[in-house]
Amino acid sequence: MEIRNKRVLVTGADGFIGSHLVERLVEEEAEVIALVYYNAWGEIGWLRDVPEEKLKKMHICLGDLRDPGFVRSLFRDNAPQVVFHLGALISIPYSYVAPASYVYTNLGGVLNLLEAAKEFGTERFVHISSSEVYGTARYTPIDEAHPLNPQSPYAATKAGADLLAMSYLRSFELPVVIARPFNTFGPRQTSRAIVPTIITQCIRNRTTGEAIRLGNLEPKRDLTYVKDTVSGIISIAVTDSTIGEVINIGTGESISIKELAELIMRMMDVELPILTNPQRVRPPESEVWELQCDASKAFRKCNWTPQFSLEKGLSETIAWFERNYELYKYLENYL
Secondary structure (H helix, E strand, O other), X not given: OOOOOOEEEEEOXXXXXXXXXXXXXXXXXXXXXXXXXXXXXXXXXXXXXXXXXXXXXXXXXXXXXXXXXXXXXXXXXXXXXXXXXXXOOOOHHHHHHOHHHHHHHHHHHHHHHHHHHHHHOOOEEEEEOOHHHHOOOOOOOEOOOOOOOOOOHHHHHHHHHHHHHHHHHHHHOOOEEEEEEOEEEOOOOOOOOHHHHHHHHHHHHOOOOOOEEEOOOOOEEOEEEHHHHHHHHHHHHHOHHHOOOEEEEOOOOOEEHHHHHHHHHHHOOOOOOEEEOHHHOOOOOOOOOEOOEOOHHHHHHHOOOOOOOHHHHHHHHHHHHHHHHHHOOOOOOOO
């Protein structure tokens, strides 16, 4: 399938990965409908960081995925041929505090989209999952056959949404494919995520010598630069043989949180102590200790491989956060 000239709906377009995805889709000459979560201020989230010439080439729509009438109106007025569904509540810590909101958004939202896509004949429904659905690895690297073992309310709703999406393929022949990125990082990422947390604390504390405060330092993560995640998602969408499949997106390498912090400090020429902040530590049975991706299926089916090394991706990310630190300086201690 060619993405060029396709009418494409991207939910969660105001978010971290979503804003990078719509930017790339505009470059690929798709007709982009960028769905942004409705707010009273007309704020478009990270789309404000997208160059003006690209913003002008997409249609930005404010709304709420939890409203089935609104979602149906999106399809009725100008039915998208391809749906990239990224809209979701994402913070794992906040899912311990308000789990019901994750059910309403992450499960209710995908149900509304699936119903509309079924009714209006969507050609490809690309559902964006999360490696968190695997839980702590039973074996590494983790392939798509690994059992699902969600260990947080967030992960549980993502796993449920995956299963619901796939049921629409089996029950109604909706052409669904599930892209499952591992830990994506890069410019525009929320400060709750580990890479921005380390970078922003290095910027703040490099003159004072104050310690960097993180959660558990032992877990290992497979970190994928956002441009690679986006290219993987698009590759999965345009490959016809991926329909009905779950496909991982990751690098195949993992690094511990402690090693990551030390690497970022070396790259930023900063030397600070690292301490554990109890508020950032997950409940013991909820911690995911290791995520390392087996992305061989993505290469085999889509000829996709990551193009950015961890160091190259971190270099671009550090430079962006240095330029945009004022946007984050008041948010570092929030979920």
